[in-house]
Amino acid sequence: xxxxxxxxxxxxxxxxxxxxxxxxxxxxxxxxxxxxxxxxxxxxxxxxxxxxxxxxxxxxxxxxxxxxxxxxxxxxxxxxxxxxxxxxxxxxxxxxxxxxxxxxxxxxxxxxxxxxxxxxxxxxxxxxxxxxxxxxxxxxxxxxxxxxxxxxxxxxxxxxxxxxxxxxxxxxxxxxxxxxxxxxxxxxxxxxxxxxxxxxxxxxxxxxxxxxxxxxxxxxxxxxxxxxxxxxxxxxxxxxxxxxxxxxxxxxxxxxxxxxxxxxxxxxxxxxxxxxxxxxxxxxxxxxxxxxxxxxxxxxxxxxxxx
Amino acid sequence: xxxxxxxxxxxxxxxxxxxxxxxxxxxxxxxxxxxxxxxxxxxxxxxxxxxxxxxxxxxxxxxxxxxxxxxxxxxxxxxxxxxxxxxxxxxxxxxxxxxxxxxxxxxxxxxxxxxxxxxxxxxxxxxxxxxxxxxxxxxxxxxxxxxxxxxxxxxxxxxxxxxxxxxxxxxxxxxxxxxxxxxxxxxxxxxxxxxxxxxxxxxxxxxxxxxxxxxxxxxxxxxxxxxxxxxxxxxxxxxxxxxxxxxxxxxxxxxxxxxxxxxxxxxxxxxxxxxxxxxxxxxxxxxxxxxxxxxxxxxxxxxxxxxxxxxxxxxxxxxxxxxxxxxxxxxxxxxxxxxxxxxxxxxxxxxxxxxxxxxxxxxxxxxxxxxxxxxxxxxxxxxxxxx
Numbered sequence: 001x002x003x004x005x006x007x008x009x010x011x012x013x014x015x016x017x018x019x020x021x022x023x024x025x026x027x028x029x030x031x032x033x034x035x036x037x038x039x040x041x042x043x044x045x046x047x048x049x050x051x052x053x054x055x056x057x058x059x060x061x062x063x064x065x066x067x068x069x070x071x072x073x074x075x076x077x078x079x080x081x082x083x084x085x086x087x088x089x090x091x092x093x094x095x096x097x098x099x100x101x102x103x104x105x106x107x108x109x110x111x112x113x114x115x116x117x118x119x120x121x122x123x124x125x126x127x128x129x130x131x132x133x134x135x136x137x138x139x140x141x142x143x144x145x146x147x148x149x150x151x152x153x154x155x156x157x158x159x160x161x162x163x164x165x166x167x168x169x170x171x172x173x174x175x176x177x178x179x180x181x182x183x184x185x186x187x188x189x190x191x192x193x194x195x196x197x198x199x200x201x202x203x204x205x206x207x208x209x210x211x212x213x214x215x216x217x218x219x220x221x222x223x224x225x226x227x228x229x230x231x232x233x234x235x236x237x238x239x240x241x242x243x244x245x246x247x248x249x250x251x252x253x254x255x256x257x258x259x260x261x262x263x264x265x266x267x268x269x270x271x272x273x274x275x276x277x278x279x280x281x282x283x284x285x286x287x288x289x290x291x292x293x294x295x296x297x298x299x300x301x302x303x304x305x306x307x
Numbered sequence: 308x309x310x311x312x313x314x315x316x317x318x319x320x321x322x323x324x325x326x327x328x329x330x331x332x333x334x335x336x337x338x339x340x341x342x343x344x345x346x347x348x349x350x351x352x353x354x355x356x357x358x359x360x361x362x363x364x365x366x367x368x369x370x371x372x373x374x375x376x377x378x379x380x381x382x383x384x385x386x387x388x389x390x391x392x393x394x395x396x397x398x399x400x401x402x403x404x405x406x407x408x409x410x411x412x413x414x415x416x417x418x419x420x421x422x423x424x425x426x427x428x429x430x431x432x433x434x435x436x437x438x439x440x441x442x443x444x445x446x447x448x449x450x451x452x453x454x455x456x457x458x459x460x461x462x463x464x465x466x467x468x469x470x471x472x473x474x475x476x477x478x479x480x481x482x483x484x485x486x487x488x489x490x491x492x493x494x495x496x497x498x499x500x501x502x503x504x505x506x507x508x509x510x511x512x513x514x515x516x517x518x519x520x521x522x523x524x525x526x527x528x529x530x531x532x533x534x535x536x537x538x539x540x541x542x543x544x545x546x547x548x549x550x551x552x553x554x555x556x557x558x559x560x561x562x563x564x565x566x567x568x569x570x571x572x573x574x575x576x577x578x579x580x581x582x583x584x585x586x587x588x589x590x591x592x593x594x595x596x597x598x599x600x601x602x603x604x605x606x607x608x609x610x611x612x613x614x615x616x617x618x619x620x621x622x623x624x625x626x627x628x629x630x631x632x633x634x635x636x637x638x639x640x641x642x643x644x645x646x647x648x649x650x651x652x653x654x655x656x657x658x659x660x661x662x663x664x665x666x667x668x669x670x671x672x673x674x675x676x677x678x679x680x681x682x683x684x685x686x687x688x689x690x691x692x693x694x
Contacts, residue, residue, distance in 0.1 A: 215531035
């Protein structure tokens with residue numbers, strides 16, 4: 001296998017990883033600060049993609065779609081937090097899972113009432129269409145490069161936010177000891193709403209970025225949610241750094257596994273079997289990775305033991 | 308005296324009301340919510356349109372249509388079927404989109420002496436060993452559209468094709484169907500994860516393998532993802548894309564737009580087929596629902612037309628099951644796809660067309676018939692069916 005192809009596949013893995021990071025960052029923040037398992041995180045991703053597809057379709061501008069979708073999803077997030085989730089913080093995780101699963105069903109049906117059952121159209125903006133020759137003989141879609149850049153940019157901004165701002169300090173404090181933050185006179189309810197809105201906005205950003213390359217349809221949130229949970233569990237619940245490392249690991253293992261497992265198996269098996277067995281093994285690869293990480297570090301790579 | 312006359316007239320009128328006024332009870336189980344609901348909604352809308360155009364009747368008999376949503380879950384479909392058989396006492400059933408649901412429901416239905424008209428799913432089992440006189444498929448056997456692409460790709464002289472399908476039974480069937488009529492070289496064969504989102508890795512492999520054509524079967528959202536990403540990678544203009552009509556139905560074309568233009572796919576039906584029944588269907592569908600019909604809608608519509616024709620043959624009397632079965636088998640209706648007949652295993656013997664995705668004069672992305680892959684094609688499982 002030529003080196004160029006390997007390099008291209010590594011880039012593909014990074015790109016998938018950064019998309020997953022946008023999702024995982026929000027999910028892990030909400031879990032770290034509020035102790036809430038939010039299955040409806042994927043629905044916020046879907047709302048981001050739907051709003052962006054509608055606005056982009058109506059105005060012809062991808063940027064307007066992006067600018068409309070992120071605040072819209074953040075507002076929906078705030079509404080969900082204030083109406084439903086606020087009551088669940090002190091409850092059992094099972095209650096939270098049930099309630100947020102209910103939210104998935106509710107938001108999916110709402111989306112199909114508002115937008116219909118047919119998938120929506122969303123295209124790559126014209127200024128990011130086409131390919132860029134990253135290495136001689138390896139054309140790479142410009143839009144995917146943009147996705148990598150956006151993911152990396154968000155990672156840097158989140159680092160600055162968390163390490164160098166007052167809000168970040170509260171988030172870190174909240175993740176360490178929630179009760180103490182409240183006792184020190186911080187308006188915890190407002191902090192929670194803010195964090196949830198931030199998580200919703202990040203999920204929507206992931207949805208907007210995914211819109212042009214994926215199918216914008218009801219239920220798209222659940223497909224990516226499973227991968228996101230794998231990332232969060234590998235990285236360690238509540239850790240942004242863990243979300244980044246976990247996302248890139250999952251992106252790379254998934255992509256490279258799909259490409260190279262069938263090739264490797266062909267050395268020992270006839271081609272037809274190798275393709276089929278390789279495909280099955282590749283789809284298990286990230287779960288095997290998760291099992292290995294958990295056996296080595298039960299709280300994930302960067303997780304702390306939670307009470 | 309006048310009063311008596313009126314009474315007599317009324318009595319005569321009552322006596323001559325035909326026995327056929329009793330409605331025919333039809334049960335439809337289909338997918339109306341969750342993933343893949345666009346297909347079920349199209350089937351339902353096509354079926355209902357045919358009934359509506361006949362004033363709420365089929366074959367001159369009022370229709371009592373019960374519709375239920377299976378949400379693509381086999382256990383839902385089985386429960387609904389149970390209820391329709393026991394409580395609603397339906398005489399005919401139809402509607403199921405997916406093969407795994409059809410395999411769970413159809414054997415039970417036909418054993419209960421109820422007729423099942425499949426508007427979509429055509430698993431090989433029901434065409435072969437598990438075929439049944441009460442089961443009719445008005446769409447296709449699952450392999451048919453893949454076989455047509457295989458035939459066409461071979462006819463066009465392609466000799467190095469890359470194959471891509473999800474790693475599950477229908478994916479493997481599609482590749483097998485393609486290969487049944489394509490005997491040329493294979494540049495590569497990739498099975499992807501079911502529900503996979505990103506195909507960048509596979510697309511890079513395709514580019515490296517340098518095939519002269521790509522055949523793929525990725526139903527629903529997976530296909531949308533792949534078509535968009537294949538176009539964005541700049542491969543569409545270099546290596547032509549072939550697939551079954553399922554990957555290029557009207558709902559998918561609406562979602563991928565110009566990314567699919569130029570792709571070649573197969574279907575037993577298309578919007579531009581020039582026959583009277585199809586013109587009526589296309590015009591009325593667009594008028595009633597404000598969207599372009601898909602092949603699924605055409606199959607729902609044809610299912611209703613088949614039932615309509617058979618009820619008419621038996622004069623609305625479904626009590627003689629043998630007569631009704633014979634009437635269904637005759638398939639004396641004007642299908643929207645043109646010529647239509649049932650083979651020995653109650654599956655269609657029909658023409659399968661090759662279509663190209665184009666942009667029409669209104670700027671919409673639609674399919675245009677290019678050629679015929681098969682004139683009158685029957686499925687590969689007929690011989691396994693002993694009926």
